[in-house]
Amino acid sequence: MKPDDFENTLARVPLRRPPADWRAAILATARQVAIPSRQVRTNHPPSLRGILENWIHRLATPWPALAATAACSLLLNGAAQTISPALGTPPQAVSWQPGQSMAEALRQHRSQVLALVSSEEPELESASPSPASNPPASNKPRSQNRPADHRHPAQPAPSPA
Amino acid sequence: MPAGDTLERLYDAHATSLYAFxxxxxxxxxxxxxxxxxxxxxxxxxxxxxxxxxxERSFLLRWMRNAAVDLFRRRQSREHLGEALAEETASPFAPAPDPDDQAFRDALAEALFELPEEQRAIVQLKLWEGMTFEAIAQLLNISPNTAASRYRYGLDKLRLRLRPLYEELQ
Known part of the structure; x- marks a missing residue:
């Protein structure tokens, strides 16, 4: 669509320029407002996301070392689990088996003890009287078995009659 | 942040168009x-x-229009509360040394302000910014055909309103 004369006439009307003193004021305000907004942003209490970002950023170098350590521990754990069945049963499950010399010593000790027990039995029997050799107790009360001299002082002597 | 010299460059390059818009x-x-x-x-x-x-010009004009729309919304709420502002309208055109030219420019400003906002913006962008209908449509989020039809409606109204003065100038 070609513009006609009326459109050309209108388009030639110059636009009004902003006052000259606006330029410095607008640009100065823009700079002043922009700089405090940055400072205020940094003065705000840090958000959780900011803290995490900062922390992760600071620990960017140790992260690979930490990952390598974790990988090593996992490998060692897996290797230990594969080696332990080859070692057999755990120590507390193994029954104790004495050696040959210790078994021989135990056998000798047992035979000596048996020999000592068998040799001491006759002497013990001869030294102690047998229950069958004791005189049988009388059927009377013990008071009648006492001698006459052994009466109680408070007890009167029996009369001769 | 645009550096100081960049802000100054942007101001020198676009402030007149932004201000007139x-x-x-x-x-x-x-x-x-x-x-x-x-x-x-x-x-x-x-x-x-x-x-x-x-x-840059189209981008900044879009920012300006969005800001103006926000201003209209705030102003409508204020005017509903009976706080209508009483301020004289300012012409977007430069003053002319010749009285006849100045009269034409004043009449042009009045006729422009009588257009509906959607026609006024398109006439402004087409006549004084030299933008194509495609660029105007992109800036205003409308179709190019809509931009072209609104421009013709607006231009016809201006022509009808300014015909006596325009014929005098010719």
Whole structure:
């Protein structure tokens, strides 16, 4: 669509320029407002996301070392689990088996003890009287078995009659 | 953030168009100054806002129109509360030394302000910014055909209104 004369006439009307003193004021305000907004942003209490970002950023170098350590521990754990069945049963499950010399010593000790027990039995029997050799107790009360001299002082002597 | 010299360059390159567009939209000098100020503050706060922009003028005019729409919304709520502002409208055109030219420019400003906002913006962008209908449609989020039809409606109204003065000037 070609513009006609009326459109050309209108388009030639110059636009009004902003006052000259606006330029410095607008640009100065823009700079002043922009700089405090940055400072205020940094003065705000840090958000959780900011803290995490900062922390992760600071620990960017140790992260690979930490990952390598974790990988090593996992490998060692897996290797230990594969080696332990080859070692057999755990120590507390193994029954104790004495050696040959210790078994021989135990056998000798047992035979000596048996020999000592068998040799001491006759002497013990001869030294102690047998229950069958004791005189049988009388059927009377013990008071009648006492001698006459052994009466109680408070007890009167029996009369001769 | 655009550096100081970048802000100055942007101001020198686009302030006149932005100011005239703001005047065309708001009709008030104080509002236009506020919008221009806010736009440059926004530019200073958003570093790299124009990095991937190939047409700075269209981008900044879009910012200006969005800011003006926000201003209209705030003003409507205030005017509903009976706080209508009584301020003389300011012409978006430069004063002319010749009285006849000045009369024509004043009449042109009045006729422009009588257009509906959607026609006024398109006439402004087409006649004084030299933008294509495609660029205007992209800026205003409308179709190029809609932009072209609104322009013709607006231009016909201006022609009808300014015909006596225009014929005198011819």
């Amino acid at each position: 703001a005047l065309s939209l708001t009709r008030r000098d104080s509002d236009s100054r506020d919008l221009l100020q806010d736009l440059f503050v926004k530019l200073a706060r958003h570093p790299g806002a124009l990095d991937d922009v190939h047409d």
